[in-house]
Each structure stands twice: as C-alpha cells, then as structure tokens.
Amino acid sequence: MPEIKLAKAYERAADEKLTPVILYTQNAFVRGDAVCKENIRVSTWLRTAAMPEFVALFNAQMLVFGGGAPQSSSFNELLVPSAVVIAYHMVPPAKDQLDYDEREPNRKLEPCTLLVGTFRIQGFMRISVQLTIGKSLEVGRTSFLSLYDAEVSNPGLPNLGVMRVPMLLFRPTLVSYGMRTS
Numbered sequence: 001m002p003e004i005k006l007a008k009a010y011e012r013a014a015d016e017k018l019t020p021v022i023l024y025t026q027n028a029f030v031r032g033d034a035v036c037k038e039n040i041r042v043s044t045w046l047r048t049a050a051m052p053e054f055v056a057l058f059n060a061q062m063l064v065f066g067g068g069a070p071q072s073s074s075f076n077e078l079l080v081p082s083a084v085v086i087a088y089h090m091v092p093p094a095k096d097q098l099d100y101d102e103r104e105p106n107r108k109l110e111p112c113t114l115l116v117g118t119f120r121i122q123g124f125m126r127i128s129v130q131l132t133i134g135k136s137l138e139v140g141r142t143s144f145l146s147l148y149d150a151e152v153s154n155p156g157l158p159n160l161g162v163m164r165v166p167m168l169l170f171r172p173t174l175v176s177y178g179m180r181t182s
Contacts, residue, residue, distance in 0.1 A: 015039075020091035023055065024116045025084045026174075027066045029154075031091065032057025032078060043089065043096035043167055046082060047144040054079040065118050070157065086175060087116050089150070089168035098167055099146055100126055109148060113178035114170055118157075121168070123150035133179060137172055144169040 012018060018033040019042045035056050036045055045051065060078035064071045090096065100107070109124035110133050125147060127136040147170060152163040 017042075018058065020094060021057070021088055022091055023057070023080055023085050024087040024119060025080070026086065026117050027064060028117075029063040029065075029119070030057060030060060030078065030080060031062075032060030032075075041096050041099075042094075044099050044144075044146075044169065046085060046088060047142070047169055051082055053082060055082050055085065065156075085171070087114070087119075087121065087168055087170040089165045092163065092165055095166050098148065106130070111179075112147075114147065115176040115178065116170065116174075119152060119154050121147065121150050121152050121170075123147040123168070133177060137177075140172065143171065145172050 012035060015038050016035055017038050018035055021032065021034045021042065023030040023032075034042065034045075035058070036042060037050065040048070040050055046055075057078045057080065058076065060075045062073045062075070062078065064073070106129050107126055108129045110127050111122070111124055112133055114121040114123070125133055125136070125145065127133060131139070147168050148166065150165045150168050152165065152168075154160050
C-alpha cells in the first residue's frame, strides 16, 4: 500500500492572515482557518472582488449531512468551491466591524429565519423602511447579503447548541426565509 503524505502546515506570506471561519453548504458544515490578504475584512470577503474560486481552509473539520447520521472528517487543507458556499461567518469570538452605519436614515432591522441545509439561522436583515424582506429580495441583485445578531442552530443536532455571531453573509438565492415578529 502506498504511503500517504500529509500536506505540510500552511506558511503564510507577510501580507496574509489566517482567520477561523465557518462555511455552510447544502449538505455540510465546515470549520477551518481561511487564508486571505491582511487588508481584507474577512466578514465580507466573499462579497468582494477578492473572493477566490476555491476557499482554502487549513486545519479543517467537516460535518457532512445526508443519508443517516452526520459524518465527520478532518483535513490539513480543504478546498471548498466558493460557488457552493451558502453562508459563512467568522468563528466567535472573532469579529469585524459591522458593514453598515447605524446613523443611515430610512433603514430598519427586520427579523427573519434563514433555513440553510439542516441549519436554522435567526437574525436581522437591514432593509429599507419602505420595503418588506420579500420586496427587498426581489429588487436586490447581490451575491451575498448580511444577517446581523444571528443565532445558528441545528434542530437535528441539539448537542451543537446555539452559536451567536454578530454578522454572517449568505447567498439570498440559496436559502429559504421564515418571517417572524420581533
């Protein structure tokens, strides 16, 4: 049997940083250290022109759902196509400055629940005071939107508990939305 060689630890360049992030796909939950340029704001990275075709994660742990009990795997390096990322955020307690100005007029935080694969994410979308979330989604044309004060849970895995994150990004065309009252 041939010997399996593990990838060596990532050696980052002087202008790079490693940031722990969590990615959600339709059938997986992935946690690992993302590599990006030092001047990139990680919490909005996949919404920028700097979004890579593949998100490289080091020291990655992956939980795959579908067909029975979730399966876990660990990898020294994992390349996830950015096209399959439905949502992502920095691992708490890491956080960036929020991506909006609270003094901006005519905006409101509207409560909603995102259904991302087997995950339930409750939080607030920042939209125009003149629109509902549905109308805002119809007129918006962006690859990722922000959700604030988010609580992430998985009803099928209660042992995971509830993770609270100040902000996460999600693909508006790949999630289902549940509206709730605040």
